[in-house]
Amino acid sequence: MSNEMDKEIVGHDYDGIKEYDNPLPGWWLLTFYGTIIFAFIYVAHYESGSGNSLKKDLEIALAQIETLKSSVGPIKLDSEEVLLEKAKDPKLLAVGAEQFQGKCASCHGNELQGLIGPNLTDNFWIHGKGTLTDVITTIRTGVADKGMPPWEGILKNEEIQALASFIHSKYGSQPANPKEPQGQKIE
Numbered sequence: 001m002s003n004e005m006d007k008e009i010v011g012h013d014y015d016g017i018k019e020y021d022n023p024l025p026g027w028w029l030l031t032f033y034g035t036i037i038f039a040f041i042y043v044a045h046y047e048s049g050s051g052n053s054l055k056k057d058l059e060i061a062l063a064q065i066e067t068l069k070s071s072v073g074p075i076k077l078d079s080e081e082v083l084l085e086k087a088k089d090p091k092l093l094a095v096g097a098e099q100f101q102g103k104c105a106s107c108h109g110n111e112l113q114g115l116i117g118p119n120l121t122d123n124f125w126i127h128g129k130g131t132l133t134d135v136i137t138t139i140r141t142g143v144a145d146k147g148m149p150p151w152e153g154i155l156k157n158e159e160i161q162a163l164a165s166f167i168h169s170k171y172g173s174q175p176a177n178p179k180e181p182q183g184q185k186i187e
């Protein structure tokens, strides 16, 4: 006599342990067929050339690095006159002001009056004579042994130029509690 249960037995019977022929769960089958369909799409996508090969991916990544390098790499400095002209741009000054508060104010003071680093508003300079070219150079290369970090490669060239322009716009601003003069007086 066979009942409903018997029909589902596959015929494997090991010491009384029986295997039933239950259907596989729906979610499992869906995943399984899904992987087969995915394989076809995958092969078609990459073999037809519409998907990037690893080599192409590498080329794209390298190109991105190159673009990044050209925006932070060795600076092509304009002449002092051109820099001065550009330094009037309010947008550039706004970028400089923002960068300064975020990256420089901790050492040079919110008003550039000097704290750990020198006062940047007076006419005393340790490095150069306070021209935009000088200031850009100091910001780029830093003064490692005196605690002024180098910013080249960390900030973009435009940001460094913006910072120098912002500092330039604060010359003679006579902030409260200035740090004592450091360096050479520039007439």
Ligand code: HEC
Residues within 6 Å of the ligand: 100, 103, 104, 105, 106, 107, 108, 116, 117, 118, 120, 124, 125, 126, 127, 128, 135, 138, 139, 143, 146, 147, 148, 149, 151, 163, 164, 182, 183
């Ligand atoms: C960790 C502290 C620190 C930070 C942050 C810092 N500086 Fe300086 N900076 C110094 C010190 C210290 C000096 C003086 C170096 C020396 O004695 O030669 C200096 C010098 C300078 C000078 C030259 C001043 C002169 O008299 O020649 C400029 C310009 C300058 N910093 C700009 C900046 C700018 C712009 C930033 C932000 C991007 C910045 N610094 C961030 C500490 C700092």
